[in-house]
Amino acid sequence: MAYTGTPPPAGPIGSQYCVCKVELSICGQNLLDRDVTSKSDPFCVLFMEVNGKWVELDRTETAVNNLNPAFSKKFVVDYHFEEVQKLKFALFDQDKSSTQLYEHDFLGEFSCTLGTIVSSKKITRTLLLGNGKPAGKGMITVQQLIYLTHRLCAVVLPQDLFGKSDPFLEFYKPGDDGKWMLVHRTEVIKYTLDPIWKPFTVPLVSLCDGDVEKLIKVMCYDYDSDGGHDFIGEFQTSVARMCEAQDAFPVSADTFSGQNGARAVITRDFSFLDYILGGCQLMFTVGIDFTASNGNPRDPSSLHYINPMGTNEYLSAIWAVGQIIQDYDSDKMFPALGFGAQLPPDWKVMCSSDPCA
Numbered sequence: 001m002a003y004t005g006t007p008p009p010a011g012p013i014g015s016q017y018c019v020c021k022v023e024l025s026i027c028g029q030n031l032l033d034r035d036v037t038s039k040s041d042p043f044c045v046l047f048m049e050v051n052g053k054w055v056e057l058d059r060t061e062t063a064v065n066n067l068n069p070a071f072s073k074k075f076v077v078d079y080h081f082e083e084v085q086k087l088k089f090a091l092f093d094q095d096k097s098s099t100q101l102y103e104h105d106f107l108g109e110f111s112c113t114l115g116t117i118v119s120s121k122k123i124t125r126t127l128l129l130g131n132g133k134p135a136g137k138g139m140i141t142v143q144q145l146i147y148l149t150h151r152l153c154a155v156v157l158p159q160d161l162f163g164k165s166d167p168f169l170e171f172y173k174p175g176d177d178g179k180w181m182l183v184h185r186t187e188v189i190k191y192t193l194d195p196i197w198k199p200f201t202v203p204l205v206s207l208c209d210g211d212v213e214k215l216i217k218v219m220c221y222d223y224d225s226d227g228g229h230d231f232i233g234e235f236q237t238s239v240a241r242m243c244e245a246q247d248a249f250p251v252s253a254d255t256f257s258g259q260n261g262a263r264a265v266i267t268r269d270f271s272f273l274d275y276i277l278g279g280c281q282l283m284f285t286v287g288i289d290f291t292a293s294n295g296n297p298r299d300p301s302s303l304h305y306i307n308p309m310g311t312n313e314y315l316s317a318i319w320a321v322g323q324i325i326q327d328y329d330s331d332k333m334f335p336a337l338g339f340g341a342q343l344p345p346d347w348k349v350m351c352s353s354d355p356c357a
Contacts, residue, residue, distance in 0.1 A: 020273040022118065023203050024075040024140055026060060028091060031067045031127075031136040034105040039065040040093040042107055044138075046075045049086035062094045064227030067136075072170075072185035074206075077114060079273060084323050085114035089138055091127060108135035115327030118276055164191045166223040167232060173208055173216055180217055183207050188223045204239070205277075212239040282328040286318055290341030 026044045034040045043062040047054040057077070063069035079085070090109035092101060108127025117123055117140055124139045168188040172180035184202050189195035208214040215236050221229040295302030303313045311319065326332055342349055 284325040
């Protein structure tokens with residue numbers, strides 16, 4: 001299977017070419033039940049810290065009557081390796097049609113950096129209420145956007161008891177625990193037995209973990225507004241099979257009365273993020289020149305100036321780099337080496353292989 005992508009334009013490489021788009025998948029576990037006669041109807045809101053303030057970026061759909069939601073809406077974020085991107089994930093129970101968050105019951109939140117998510121691929125955090133008490137868990141997985149375009153042909157469906165169906169599809173992949181994980185949910189086609197869904201794109205890693213031969217399960221439901229969707233049928237296929245098809249191919253399914261199928265096209269752009277998602281670790285080693293060439297540390301003009309009111313130039317540089325690199329170093333330990341200093345008790349000059357005091 002050949003991957004195709006567009007090469008970057010010729011010329012100097014600027015910061016704009018180092019930006020990658022990543023997709024964040026969200027699910028919740030054991031959320032608080034804020035409703036009296038039913039379960040909570042959760043949705044997730046993504047915030048990013050900008051100039052010290054939390055700015056809303058996006059929201060998922062609402063999962064009706066569900067305390068363990070797996071949201072089909074994914075958050076797409078620009079990933080900047082050289083920046084500390086602080087994110088906050090907040091869950092709410094939708095009670096009204098209002099877009100104002102204070103109109104909905106708060107279910108908990110947690111914060112982390114995008115670098116932490118990217119370097120870990122999957123993280124699970126405890127949701128916290130305003131008083132610091134735990135309130136269920138939130139799980140995030142990250143994928144780079146390797147686009148897979150699906151084109152879904154018509155599916156001949158059995159008729160609903162009270163008329164035609166309102167069908168939609170759900171795409172699943174097998175998880176590490178052997179259970180099927182929701183990857184994508186299509187739109188609902190109202191009142192039809194011959195639906196044709198719109199083309200959509202999903203990351204290849206998200207759909208099949210990058211293995212084009214891995215089985216994918218597609219399930220069809222008849223939509224109900226109360227969340228109790230009626231099962232219509234299912235079939236299994238693979239990305240390879242869809243990509244090989246010249247047109248939408250038939251897939252047999254005992255529970256369908258006709259044919260169903262899909263066609264897929266893969267495109268790929270390689271980036272620095274491929275190394276990180278592939279397990280690349282970044283190490284940070286500090287080397288400090290203690291020789292007199294840097295001046296007296298008591299002199300404010302020296303780079304080694306011991307500033308009683310703040311940091312010196314060296315510490316500022318170490319702090320700026322360390323904040324970024326720490327997300328990509330599993331043990332969070334940074335070797336520090338120094339040379340040129342005279343240390344007691346023998347006052348010998350340190351060489352470059354000596355650890356800093």
